[in-house]
Amino acid sequence: MENKKGLIFHIIHGSFVDGYGIRTTVFLKGCPLRCLWCCNPEGQKGDPELKYTPAECDSCGRCIPVCPTKAIQLDSVPGKEKPEIDRKLCTDCGKCIEVCYREALAYFGSYIGVDELFDLVKKDEQFYRSSGGGVTIGGGEPTFQPLFTLGLIRKCRENYIHTAVDTCGYTLTSEGFNVLKETDLLLFDLKHMDPVVHRKITGVSNEPILKNLERLNDMGKAIIIRIPLIPGYTDAPQNIKSTAEFLSGLKSVERVDLLAYHQYGSVKYGQLGRVYQLHVQSYTQEQLDDIKDIFEKYGLNVQLGG
Structure with missing residues (x-):
C-alpha cells in the first residue's frame, strides 16, 4: 500500500488506557457522529x-x-x-x-504519511514489548479515513506491533469495515440501544452499528465495549438493562468499560468558536457502582474507566 497521507490532530505517548498495556494513541480527524457530550470536537470535521x-x-x-x-x-x-x-x-x-x-x-489537524506516522509510533516499541501494549487508533473515527488507517494497521502488523481501533462502529463501506476486521483489538463504543434516541443524541441511527458489532462478534474479533454514561441521556434504567442483555449474548466481548461523563474537552469548543451546551451533574461513586452492578449481574466483565 502506498504511503497514504492522513489527517491527525493529536498523538499521546505512554497511555495506560485505550487498550491493554502501554500504548501510543493516534487521533484521526473526521467522524459521522455528533454526540452531544463529545470531548474531542476538533475530531468531528474531516478538514483542518x-x-x-x-x-x-x-x-x-x-x-x-x-x-x-x-x-x-x-x-x-x-x-x-x-x-x-x-x-x-x-x-x-x-x-x-x-x-x-x-x-x-x-x-x-495536520497531514502525515503512513510511513512517517509509523516512524513516530515505533519509537515506543520497547514499551509495547515489555507491557503487552501497542498502537491505538482513535479520533474522531478511524473508519472515516479507512485507507490511511488500514495502512498504519498493516505497517504495525508487519512489525509485530499490536493494534487497537477505537470506533463508534458506524461505517457503511467495505473499506471501513475492513479497518474493524483487520485490527487486533476493537474498542467499540455503544451509546444507546433505542434507534430513535440514538439518532437524537448522536445524529445517526444505531442500526448499522449494532449490525457491524454482531458481524465482528461472529468473526471472533477481540472486543472491548465502551459505554459513555451521560446523565439523562444514556443512563436510563431500561437502556442500561437492554445494553447489558444484548452484550451478554456476544461471546467475543472481553470487557465492558463504563466511561463516566466529564467536561474535560469543553475548552476546545471555545477554541473552535463553538459553545459547549451539555451541562449535567457528574455521577457519584455510588451511582457508578450501581450501574456497574447491573452489568455484572448479566455475567459481564466490567470496569469503570478504560
Whole structure:
C-alpha cells in the first residue's frame, strides 16, 4: 500500500488506557457522529480547523489585515482588546496562522504519511514489548479515513506491533469495515440501544452499528465495549438493562468499560468558536457502582474507566 497521507490532530505517548498495556494513541480527524457530550470536537470535521486561544494572544493585530474574508476584527470593548473571529466568514485558510508568532492561532489537524506516522509510533516499541501494549487508533473515527488507517494497521502488523481501533462502529463501506476486521483489538463504543434516541443524541441511527458489532462478534474479533454514561441521556434504567442483555449474548466481548461523563474537552469548543451546551451533574461513586452492578449481574466483565 502506498504511503497514504492522513489527517491527525493529536498523538499521546505512554497511555495506560485505550487498550491493554502501554500504548501510543493516534487521533484521526473526521467522524459521522455528533454526540452531544463529545470531548474531542476538533475530531468531528474531516478538514483542518482554525484553533484560537485568546489567552495566548497579545493583541498585536497582525492577523487582521491578512485575513482575505475580513473574518477577524479587534474587540473594542475596554479591557477586551482581543481579535474576534467570525466563524461564518472564516474559511480556515491559515493566513492568520502564518503571522501569529504567539501561536494563539493554530490548526487543529495536520497531514502525515503512513510511513512517517509509523516512524513516530515505533519509537515506543520497547514499551509495547515489555507491557503487552501497542498502537491505538482513535479520533474522531478511524473508519472515516479507512485507507490511511488500514495502512498504519498493516505497517504495525508487519512489525509485530499490536493494534487497537477505537470506533463508534458506524461505517457503511467495505473499506471501513475492513479497518474493524483487520485490527487486533476493537474498542467499540455503544451509546444507546433505542434507534430513535440514538439518532437524537448522536445524529445517526444505531442500526448499522449494532449490525457491524454482531458481524465482528461472529468473526471472533477481540472486543472491548465502551459505554459513555451521560446523565439523562444514556443512563436510563431500561437502556442500561437492554445494553447489558444484548452484550451478554456476544461471546467475543472481553470487557465492558463504563466511561463516566466529564467536561474535560469543553475548552476546545471555545477554541473552535463553538459553545459547549451539555451541562449535567457528574455521577457519584455510588451511582457508578450501581450501574456497574447491573452489568455484572448479566455475567459481564466490567470496569469503570478504560
